[in-house]
Amino acid sequence: MGRWEPGARERLVMAAVDLFTEQGYDATTVTQIAERAGVTKSTFFRHFPDKRELLVAGQEELSRLLAEGIAEAPGDATPLETVAAGLVRASGLMGPQNREFAPRVRAAIAASTELQERDALKTVSLAAAMTSALAARGIPDPTAALASELGVLAFKRGFAEWTEGDRDANDELAGYVLTALEELRAASASLG
Amino acid sequence: MGRWEPGARERLVMAAVDLFTEQGYDATTVTQIAERAGVTKSTFFRHFPDKRELLVAGQEELSRLLAEGIAEAPGDATPLETVAAGLVRASGLMGPQNREFAPRVRAAIAASTELQERDALKTVSLAAAMTSALAARGIPDPTAALASELGVLAFKRGFAEWTEGDRDANDELAGYVLTALEELRAASASLG
Numbered sequence: 001m002g003r004w005e006p007g008a009r010e011r012l013v014m015a016a017v018d019l020f021t022e023q024g025y026d027a028t029t030v031t032q033i034a035e036r037a038g039v040t041k042s043t044f045f046r047h048f049p050d051k052r053e054l055l056v057a058g059q060e061e062l063s064r065l066l067a068e069g070i071a072e073a074p075g076d077a078t079p080l081e082t083v084a085a086g087l088v089r090a091s092g093l094m095g096p097q098n099r100e101f102a103p104r105v106r107a108a109i110a111a112s113t114e115l116q117e118r119d120a121l122k123t124v125s126l127a128a129a130m131t132s133a134l135a136a137r138g139i140p141d142p143t144a145a146l147a148s149e150l151g152v153l154a155f156k157r158g159f160a161e162w163t164e165g166d167r168d169a170n171d172e173l174a175g176y177v178l179t180a181l182e183e184l185r186a187a188s189a190s191l192g
Numbered sequence: 193m194g195r196w197e198p199g200a201r202e203r204l205v206m207a208a209v210d211l212f213t214e215q216g217y218d219a220t221t222v223t224q225i226a227e228r229a230g231v232t233k234s235t236f237f238r239h240f241p242d243k244r245e246l247l248v249a250g251q252e253e254l255s256r257l258l259a260e261g262i263a264e265a266p267g268d269a270t271p272l273e274t275v276a277a278g279l280v281r282a283s284g285l286m287g288p289q290n291r292e293f294a295p296r297v298r299a300a301i302a303a304s305t306e307l308q309e310r311d312a313l314k315t316v317s318l319a320a321a322m323t324s325a326l327a328a329r330g331i332p333d334p335t336a337a338l339a340s341e342l343g344v345l346a347f348k349r350g351f352a353e354w355t356e357g358d359r360d361a362n363d364e365l366a367g368y369v370l371t372a373l374e375e376l377r378a379a380s381a382s383l384g
Contacts, residue, residue, distance in 0.1 A: 078384020117309035120316040142349065142372075143379040149341045150383070157334065180334075187335040188380050191342070192270020 009047045009057075010097070011037040016054050017101055020108035025051075025115055052118050055105060058093065059122045063129035065090040066151075070133035079139050083151040084181055086130060090155070091174035094162075099173075102163035127152045150188075154181035201239045201249075202289070203229040208246050209293055212300035217243075217307055244310050247297060250285065251314045255321035257282040258343075262325035271331050275343040276373055278322060282347070283366035286354075291365075294355035319344045342380075346373035 015036035019028040030051055034044045048054045069089030073082040109115045130148035139147065158177030207228035211220040222243055226236045240246045261281025265274040301307045322340035331339065350369030 080383045117313045120312035121309045124312040124315060142375050143382050145345060146342070146376055146379050147383055149345055150338070153337060153341055157337075183334050184338055185383065187338050188383065190335050191272045191339055191377065191380065
């Protein structure tokens with residue numbers, strides 16, 4: 001975001017996660033978040049429409065990267081290889097800060113129905129973004145829908161592994177997500 | 193619900209769906225819903241905690257039936273056959289009224305982010321209920337998670353087919369859901 005205030009967005013996210021953890025999501029106001037981050041309320045609203053969006057920021061960026069990776073996969077890639085290309089591209093968005101924050105974000109979501117609903121819609125939106133990108137490559141329905149569900153599941157499982165493990169390590173999210181996707185592919189053979 | 197007022201719950205749902213369609217979800221109040229249904233506001237609150245819950249009522253019942261059907265599937269059923277048993281049981285909850293209302297419910301959800309979020313959480317909850325029930329039968333992770341996602345996808349796709357087609361017909365939801373599950377099973381062979 002704007003060069004006039006480097007880091008404000010990240011400081012707002014950190015402040016919000018801390019406040020949600022300390023006093024709960026419902027009890028936390030935009031004023032408190034801005035104050036803790038050392039910025040004005042109007043700076044908050046330059047970055048986020050409300051406090052709920054703050055925790056799921058990045059969803060549009062994730063969807064964009066998923067679609068981009070899928071569009072640019074080799075022409076002869078299988079549906080799952082195509083999904084993998086999207087997942088790798090999107091995984092690049094997640095850095096050490098996301099990894100460090102993840103347990104606190106998870107705790108805040110677990111404690112608030114409102115955040116659970118927002119998070120669920122995020123999941124559904126990511127699947128929809130992948131399905132559209134796969135369909136645009138000519139992958140037929142319902143293969144595209146199924147491949148997307150596997151992709152979302154792999155991303156969530158890989159992210160959970162990545163953020164629950166040893167967070168001092170330098171390994172990247174993409175490897176965890178691809179491992180999860182391969183596990184799901186293998187499991188699909190045992191569905192019957 | 194209570195014998196003192198037969199049909200109040202159904203009348204409330206019908207009134208709410210009509211009002212959401214006529215004037216939007218946000219503009220509709222509990223008072224208006226109760227009035228249109230010909231009941232008091234306190235009757236509304238005996239049936240639903242708020243107007244949002246009204247549209248997703250039945251989620252707990254669905255989860256319960258899914259879990260029940262899964263638990264009672266034959267011991268030698270494959271994971272997908274087990275999921276199918278849960279889906280058939282849950283499909284029994286949906287009658288002609290659900291079929292008739294579905295397009296209006298869909299329109300109301302499409303027009304409201306709040307309802308989309310609630311609906312997304314419902315989807316995630318159903319998958320979680322199935323995964324738990326499959327795990328309780330000893331189906332290992334991630335097969336249980338994958339089978340549940342296929343089950344939810346089949347339920348949604350089958351429900352969409354059932355409610356978008358010729359709604360005068362007497363055919364039941366279960367057949368549509370099983371067809372969708374079979375299509376997904378077949379598609380899983382082409383994932384690569």
